[in-house]
Amino acid sequence: MKNLNYVIREAAEQDLEQIMELENACFGNDAWDADTMHFEVVAHHTHYLAAFEGPDATPKLIGFAGLSKIPGNDQADIQTIAVSEAARGKGVGKALMLELLKEARRLHTAEMFLEVRADNPAAQNLYLNLGFEHIDTRKRYYQPDDVDAWVMRLQFAKTSIGREPVVLGIETSCDETGVGIVRGNTLLANIISSSMDEHARFGGVVPEIAARAHLEALKPTLDQALAKANLSLKDIDAIAVTNGPGLGGALMVGIGAAKALSVAIEKPIYAVNHLVGHVGVDILERGELQTPTVALLVSGGHTSLLLVRDLLNDVELLGETIDDAAGEAFDKVARVLRLKYPGGPEIDKAAVGGDPKAIRFPRGLSLPKDMEKHRYDFSFSGLKTAVARWVEVAETKDEPINVADIAASFREAVADVLVTKAVNACLDHKVPRLLLGGGVVANARLRELAQERCDAHGIELRIPALSLCTDNGAMIAALGAQLMMAGRAPSSLHFGSDSTLPVTTVQSH
Ligand code: KG4
Ligand code: ZN
Numbered sequence: 001m002k003n004l005n006y007v008i009r010e011a012a013e014q015d016l017e018q019i020m021e022l023e024n025a026c027f028g029n030d031a032w033d034a035d036t037m038h039f040e041v042v043a044h045h046t047h048y049l050a051a052f053e054g055p056d057a058t059p060k061l062i063g064f065a066g067l068s069k070i071p072g073n074d075q076a077d078i079q080t081i082a083v084s085e086a087a088r089g090k091g092v093g094k095a096l097m098l099e100l101l102k103e104a105r106r107l108h109t110a111e112m113f114l115e116v117r118a119d120n121p122a123a124q125n126l127y128l129n130l131g132f133e134h135i136d137t138r139k140r141y142y143q144p145d146d147v148d149a150w151v152m153r154l155q156f157a158k159t160s161i162g163r164e165p166v167v168l169g170i171e172t173s174c175d176e177t178g179v180g181i182v183r184g185n186t187l188l189a190n191i192i193s194s195s196m197d198e199h200a201r202f203g204g205v206v207p208e209i210a211a212r213a214h215l216e217a218l219k220p221t222l223d224q225a226l227a228k229a230n231l232s233l234k235d236i237d238a239i240a241v242t243n244g245p246g247l248g249g250a251l252m253v254g255i256g257a258a259k260a261l262s263v264a265i266e267k268p269i270y271a272v273n274h275l276v277g278h279v280g281v282d283i284l285e286r287g288e289l290q291t292p293t294v295a296l297l298v299s300g301g302h303t304s305l306l307l308v309r310d311l312l313n314d315v316e317l318l319g320e321t322i323d324d325a326a327g328e329a330f331d332k333v334a335r336v337l338r339l340k341y342p343g344g345p346e347i348d349k350a351a352v353g354g355d356p357k358a359i360r361f362p363r364g365l366s367l368p369k370d371m372e373k374h375r376y377d378f379s380f381s382g383l384k385t386a387v388a389r390w391v392e393v394a395e396t397k398d399e400p401i402n403v404a405d406i407a408a409s410f411r412e413a414v415a416d417v418l419v420t421k422a423v424n425a426c427l428d429h430k431v432p433r434l435l436l437g438g439g440v441v442a443n444a445r446l447r448e449l450a451q452e453r454c455d456a457h458g459i460e461l462r463i464p465a466l467s468l469c470t471d472n473g474a475m476i477a478a479l480g481a482q483l484m485m486a487g488r489a490p491s492s493l494h495f496g497s498d499s500t501l502p503v504t505t506v507q508s509h
Contacts, residue, residue: 004087008099023082050063063083066078105156115151134151168225168477174205177217188228190473221473244273279435284468294307296437366420383414415445483507
């Protein structure tokens with residue numbers, strides 16, 4: 001899939017020859033004639049896209065798709081979609097559909113329809129995953145094959161409740177109890193209660209303590225969020241809740257509360273992915289998420305590099321940590337240096353005035369051989385051990401330990417690896433954007449280095465406000481609202497927590 005390099009652009013008259021070739025190859029007897037195709041491709045009420053593969057000089061058409069929407073009517077139709085046989089199963093059809101959905105949204109479409117052969121489950125599944133539902137069957141629609149057509153519909157829900165939905169988000173995947181409220185793309189409240197202090201004497205998050213703290217904090221946090229938004233529970237249109245990844249017991253507290261609320265106020269519930277929430281939060285600051293984007297998520301619980309082509313439909317995990325999370329490395333090294341928990345801010349403080357080049361600590365998974373197999377993966381346990389060894393050796397030799405130099409050199413090693421791999425991901429995938437998320441984003445050197453390297457490569461760097469970078473309920477509410485506005489059916493009440501929920505599962509049912 002990754003080897004297929006293609007571009008999608010608007011179809012034009014000069015593409016007609018290749019379009020007709022592909023039309024005939026795909027639809028045989030049922031193919032449109034060249035005049036009909038010409039009319040539809042250039043018509044004002046249609047929007048046709050073409051996908052091309054190969055060198056710029058001689059691009060080869062591998063797919064096309066078209067949408068029609070009569071002005072003044074809020075319904076749209078997918079008129080056609082075709083992908084060459086050689087390019088099937090490689091995401092081209094989905095990419096074309098996603099672009100058409102964007103266009104439909106831009107045109108303020110309320111409902112979108114399409115027909116698909118009853119004997120084509122691969123296409124049906126693609127449309128079901130995009131939020132379409134099967135609403136009717138036209139008997140023996142495709143002739144001469146005598147095959148039925150499924151009529152499918154996607155409702156853009158913004159209009160199904162007649163306005164932007166008010167969504168309450170609950171986040172309890174780690175040690176922050178977060179309750180956020182949004183209206184559509186607008187942030188109304190973001191209240192966080194953290195159990196961090198209770199974990200301090202253990203030097204890291206203790207799952208049992210976190211779960212109990214959520215139980216105690218949930219109700220007051222919820223009350224505060226409603227008060228901040230100046231709303232009551234009856235104003236809420238839907239509940240969104242993190243169901244993974246995260247600590248199992250901690251997640252279950254939020255899920256239980258969210259299900260109870262959903263039943264009590266008789267409103268739909270959306271179970272959403274924590275990591276995708278970190279990405280979607282940008283919508284609350286900019287009104288939209290610009291895609292494609294690479295996202296680097298770094299916290300005490302995760303270190304993930306994502307390629308996001310579409311927030312709700314196409315999030316790919318490029319790499320992640322194979323041992324400690326970046327924040328965890330800060331916390332552990334702080335212990336070695338006898339600094340307080342959480343270690344990140346303490347190391348940031350200690351590093352001021354230190355020489356980042358004093359000690360060359362190892363950059364995990366960055367040797368040429370690692371860059372083949374683990375190009376986008378991270379490893380911090382070797383770095384932590386290197387710092388511990390360095391301190392140990394100095395102590396046995398009775399040499400003075402320069403905490404500022406060690407902190408600055410350690411911080412440099414972490415920031416260097418994170419930024420190098422994130423920028424590589426942007427360059428490799430020709431993505432001109434990088435979004436940061438997670439608590440480690442507070443790190444002064446990480447922010448500085450990311451800005452420097454992004455500027456050098458013409459990459460736009462996005463760092464949301466810190467209150468939206470650390471774990472919070474607003475990002476979960478925002479993702480729930482996006483799902484609702486895209487017409488997604490709510491989750492059932494049957495979903496559970498999933499500690500290792502993959503990023504590809506944006507919503508659990
Ligand atoms: O996103 P977050 O609040 O949630 C959890 O993972 O729970 O991230 C907390 C992590 C901790 O490991 C903390 O040490 C780290 O983020 N952190 C930092 C800084 N501030 C917080 N790491 C490096 N530099 C900082 N300034
Ligand atoms: Zn997080």
